[in-house]
Amino acid sequence: MNTPKPLPFQTLKSFLPFLRPYKKSLLIAVISLLLAASATLAVPLCFRSIIDLGFSNASTTQINVTFINLFVVALVLAFASALRFYMVSLLGERVTCDIRKAVYSHIIVQSPEFFETQQSGELLSRINNDASLVQILVGTSVSMAVRNALLLVGGMTMMFITSIQLTLLIMATLLLTVIPVVFMSKKVRLLSRNSQDQLALSSAIAGEKINAINTVQSFANEVNEMAIFDASIEKSFVASKNRNMARSKLTFVAILLGFTSIIAVLWLGAYAVSQQAISDGQLTQFFLYAVICAGSIAALSEVAGDAQRAVGAGDRLLALLRVQSQIQNPKQPHIPSFPTTKAITLCAENISFHYPSNQNSVLSQVSLRIEAGEKVAIVGPSGSGKTTLFKLIQRFYDPQFGKITFDGVDIKEFNLVDLRRLIGVVPQEISIFSENALENIRYGRLNASDEEVFLAAKMAAVDEFILKLPEAYNTYLGDRGVRLSGGQKQRIAIARALLKNPPLLLLDEATSALDAESERLVQQALELAMQGRTTIVIAHRLSTVKKADRILVMEHGQIIESGDHASLVNKGGLYSHLAKLQFTDISSN
Numbered sequence: 001m002n003t004p005k006p007l008p009f010q011t012l013k014s015f016l017p018f019l020r021p022y023k024k025s026l027l028i029a030v031i032s033l034l035l036a037a038s039a040t041l042a043v044p045l046c047f048r049s050i051i052d053l054g055f056s057n058a059s060t061t062q063i064n065v066t067f068i069n070l071f072v073v074a075l076v077l078a079f080a081s082a083l084r085f086y087m088v089s090l091l092g093e094r095v096t097c098d099i100r101k102a103v104y105s106h107i108i109v110q111s112p113e114f115f116e117t118q119q120s121g122e123l124l125s126r127i128n129n130d131a132s133l134v135q136i137l138v139g140t141s142v143s144m145a146v147r148n149a150l151l152l153v154g155g156m157t158m159m160f161i162t163s164i165q166l167t168l169l170i171m172a173t174l175l176l177t178v179i180p181v182v183f184m185s186k187k188v189r190l191l192s193r194n195s196q197d198q199l200a201l202s203s204a205i206a207g208e209k210i211n212a213i214n215t216v217q218s219f220a221n222e223v224n225e226m227a228i229f230d231a232s233i234e235k236s237f238v239a240s241k242n243r244n245m246a247r248s249k250l251t252f253v254a255i256l257l258g259f260t261s262i263i264a265v266l267w268l269g270a271y272a273v274s275q276q277a278i279s280d281g282q283l284t285q286f287f288l289y290a291v292i293c294a295g296s297i298a299a300l301s302e303v304a305g306d307a308q309r310a311v312g313a314g315d316r317l318l319a320l321l322r323v324q325s326q327i328q329n330p331k332q333p334h335i336p337s338f339p340t341t342k343a344i345t346l347c348a349e350n351i352s353f354h355y356p357s358n359q360n361s362v363l364s365q366v367s368l369r370i371e372a373g374e375k376v377a378i379v380g381p382s383g384s385g386k387t388t389l390f391k392l393i394q395r396f397y398d399p400q401f402g403k404i405t406f407d408g409v410d411i412k413e414f415n416l417v418d419l420r421r422l423i424g425v426v427p428q429e430i431s432i433f434s435e436n437a438l439e440n441i442r443y444g445r446l447n448a449s450d451e452e453v454f455l456a457a458k459m460a461a462v463d464e465f466i467l468k469l470p471e472a473y474n475t476y477l478g479d480r481g482v483r484l485s486g487g488q489k490q491r492i493a494i495a496r497a498l499l500k501n502p503p504l505l506l507l508d509e510a511t512s513a514l515d516a517e518s519e520r521l522v523q524q525a526l527e528l529a530m531q532g533r534t535t536i537v538i539a540h541r542l543s544t545v546k547k548a549d550r551i552l553v554m555e556h557g558q559i560i561e562s563g564d565h566a567s568l569v570n571k572g573g574l575y576s577h578l579a580k581l582q583f584t585d586i587s588s589n
């Protein structure tokens with residue numbers, strides 16, 4: 001996502017809505033920040049009075065008052081600093097959580113078009129890493145910047161009040177120190193980013209291959225993969241070495257120049273004291289303010305670096321939050337009046353569609369009417385647009401022309417959640433979540449009772465293999481269902497759809513991965529489930545197709561034939577050709 005580089009202030013302003021609910025905490029943080037800065041600036045004044053007082057001539061009361069003052073300042077400084085740290089860190093954590101929630105809620109409702117262009121790894125990195133960088137911005141950088149700016153202005157003012165000549169001198173030496181340090185810090189930051197990028201690249205390489213471990217091992221490419229990873233990790237080592245070298249040089253220069261300028265000023269200060277131009281206490285006070293100012297300049301330059309990275313991350317998050325889903329809910333939605341158990345009549349009127357990423361037409365002028373309770377099979381060569389039609393029915397995409405209606409109502413008039421509640425889908429690619437079997441089936445209807453889940457599982461012939469697992473329904477199914485066979489996953493998906501109990505069932509090759517026996521069991525279950533609802537089955541197997549009330553034959557995104565098995569075979573078109581091929585396959589087997 002390439003967006004013009006924002007001004008840091010603009011990015012910060014965009015995050016203000018996230019801070020708004022926490023005005024009270026923000027106020028406490030600001031007050032404690034002001035208190036802590038004032039206390040820091042008061043410390044040199046206390047030291048001056050201690051030194052100028054000279055203990056040999058002072059009364060006990062004077063000594064007591066002086067040290068009690070210093071103690072009060074220290075107490076305020078400690079309390080205000082701790083409170084500031086707590087409030088600001090808390091705000092940072094809170095706002096980051098809220099940003100993560102907002103980004104996730106925003107991503108999860110995007111249409112598939114969005115996910116076609118975004119890599120899941122990149123999205124996760126935004127939610128995790130970019131949000132953490134924003135946490136640095138809100139939780140540390142802003143308060144550090146304000147605190148150090150206050151200390152710098154306050155310190156400078158006090159220095160001028162103490163001695164104009166010494167202040168001008170120290171400004172000149174500070175400048176000489178700060179310029180090379182800032183320049184070198186920039187280089188360190190650049191090298192740090194390099195080493196982070198290199199590390200991220202290594203993790204990406206490892207992540208991709210671990211996810212495809214079966215392919216790596218089947219092709220016996222482990223050694224090759226190790227070499228690729230080794231090379232990448234070595235590069236990250238070199239990048240870290242360069243960064244550390246630059247950092248060491250920076251430390252040397254910063255300490256040497258810092259001390260040199262302080263020594264130079266103290267040297268001249270000592271002359272001023274000897275000529276009685278200023279007192280011992282004033283010189284100490286001046287010196288302490290100079291240390292405060294130098295510290296705040298160093299801190300400000302560091303904050304500027306962090307803030308730059310955080311602003312970049314923040315902007316990427318904001319860009320993500322600004323993305324609008326291509327598929328929107330209607331402004332005045334039509335609430336489905338039919339109960340979710342009643343079958344619906346589905347019509348497609350002259351729909352034409354191409355995917356947003358590809359101008360080639362996938363469906364052209366498709367019209368169909370499927371009566372309530374009808375079972376329709378769609379057959380056709382691979383790539384003819386069958387699955388695409390299912391995607392349009394679920395409104396994952398909108399057709400460029402034509403419309404789809406449920407009982408005469410354009411599906412665009414329903415809220416997406418209501419529309420998809422009416423549809424039960426058994427897709428080609430089944431997602432199994434890293435939960436137990438019970439919860440994986442319950443995903444079909446989250447408020448279903450355990451008994452309802454067991455019933456659906458029984459109907460989908462899931463029972464038969466789940467009960468053999470070590471902990472039956474409580475068995476964890478492994479990341480992405482790696483512990484299940486293709487056919488078992490398919491049965492879980494069927495159980496989910498049965499549990500949902502919708503008026504429209506869309507089955508995409510629902511039984512393709514099943515062996516003959518499981519297919520028989522699942523077919524029985526599906527037939528039971530199809531009763532009283534509208535069903536569309538995409539199928540390659542004739543056994544599935546023959547039982548349909550009607551068969552639609554698709555080719556090149558169009559419906560070219562329609563009828564029952566016998567009439568289509570007699571017609572001698574594509575269907576009879578496909579049927580002949582299957583019978584030949586079966587007989588040759």
Ligand SMILES: Nc1ncnc2c1ncn2[C@@H]1O[C@H](COP(=O)(O)OP(=O)(O)OP(=O)(O)O)[C@@H](O)[C@H]1O
Pocket residue numbers: 116355356357358362380381382383384385386387388389
């Ligand atoms: N997200 C997408 N972006 C661009 N093109 C796509 C996308 N999904 C599918 N296609 C293309 O659309 C065409 C129809 O695909 P579709 O999945 O609908 O075919 P199908 O008839 O279901 O095939 P199969 O029987 O192999 O599952 C294909 O040419 C495919 O490459």
